[in-house]
Amino acid sequence: MIVEVTATPFDPWQRVQTHQAQHLSAGRYGATAVFVGTLRDFNDGDDVSSMTLEHYPGMTEKYLEQISKDAAARWNLLDTLIVHRVGELHPNDPIVLVAAWSAHRKDAFEASRWLMEELKSRAPFWKKERLSEGGERWVEGNTEGY
Amino acid sequence: MAKVLYFGSLPDRIGRGAEDLFLPKTVHTTRELLRYLRERGKAWEEALNDEQLTITVNKQFLDLDHPISDQDEIALISKGLGR
Numbered sequence: 001m002i003v004e005v006t007a008t009p010f011d012p013w014q015r016v017q018t019h020q021a022q023h024l025s026a027g028r029y030g031a032t033a034v035f036v037g038t039l040r041d042f043n044d045g046d047d048v049s050s051m052t053l054e055h056y057p058g059m060t061e062k063y064l065e066q067i068s069k070d071a072a073a074r075w076n077l078l079d080t081l082i083v084h085r086v087g088e089l090h091p092n093d094p095i096v097l098v099a100a101w102s103a104h105r106k107d108a109f110e111a112s113r114w115l116m117e118e119l120k121s122r123a124p125f126w127k128k129e130r131l132s133e134g135g136e137r138w139v140e141g142n143t144e145g146y
Numbered sequence: 147m148a149k150v151l152y153f154g155s156l157p158d159r160i161g162r163g164a165e166d167l168f169l170p171k172t173v174h175t176t177r178e179l180l181r182y183l184r185e186r187g188k189a190w191e192e193a194l195n196d197e198q199l200t201i202t203v204n205k206q207f208l209d210l211d212h213p214i215s216d217q218d219e220i221a222l223i224s225k226g227l228g229r
Contacts, residue, residue: 056153056221059205122207124223126154138155138224 001072001080003064005055007087012036012097019081024101029078033108035098035116041091043139047132053086053095056124060084067118071100074114075107082115084125148216150179154224159193160186169216176201176220177210199223 002019016034041048068080083097098115102108127139147166157163173179177196184191196210200223203212214220 054153056151056202056205056223059202059221062205124153124202124221126224138158 029101031105031108033112037096049132050130071111075111149219151221
């Protein structure tokens with residue numbers, strides 16, 4: 001179980017491969033569910049040129065670790081990985097990676113979905129959007145996930 | 147001294163992101179802390195509305211009636227600021 005909050009841009013697909021090679025035993029896992037959130041260039045009818053993500057150092061990591069432990073208690077998982085960006089992001093930058101490994105697909109699917117929804121609803125991150133037409137705004141409320 | 151942190155849109159609205167504070171004798175809970183801070187002026191009164199805030203004490207989400215002391219780190223977070 002790894003949780004990382006980083007101000008450095010990351011390649012989610014590379015992270016999944018690396019994590020899998022370093023932390024999972026080949027042949028033991030039959031399912032890997034991966035969610036990658038990417039910054040859109042639009043929101044609420046406006047063009048977005050960049051976004052700044054802030055977090056509460058120490059608290060955010062602790063919260064992500066807690067939901068990872070909760071997921072491990074609730075589903076039959078082999079491992080989980082959460083990587084989340086902070087700082088200034090631009091459209092098409094990966095924001096978040098959630099991955100779950102299990103023997104069978106049900107656990108990995110359900111756990112990764114649950115982790116992502118928990119992360120979106122309560123994890124202490126805040127975002128300020130910079131609009132293409134100028135100006136900034138704090139973004140209130142989550143987008144409808146589904 | 148308690149440490150009070152302000153997150154989300156709060157620093158823009160009240161002009162600071164953190165402060166060290168000796169809690170007044172009238173302040174024993176986060177609800178009382180908010181009441182005390184709101185007396186600092188209009189911007190504080192508007193920004194620190196109970197219903198628009200999430201509170202953490204020592205990095206744990208807690209309700210408004212949780213007791214606090216000068217040893218605590220209290221974070222006031224604009225509710226609903228998600229992604």
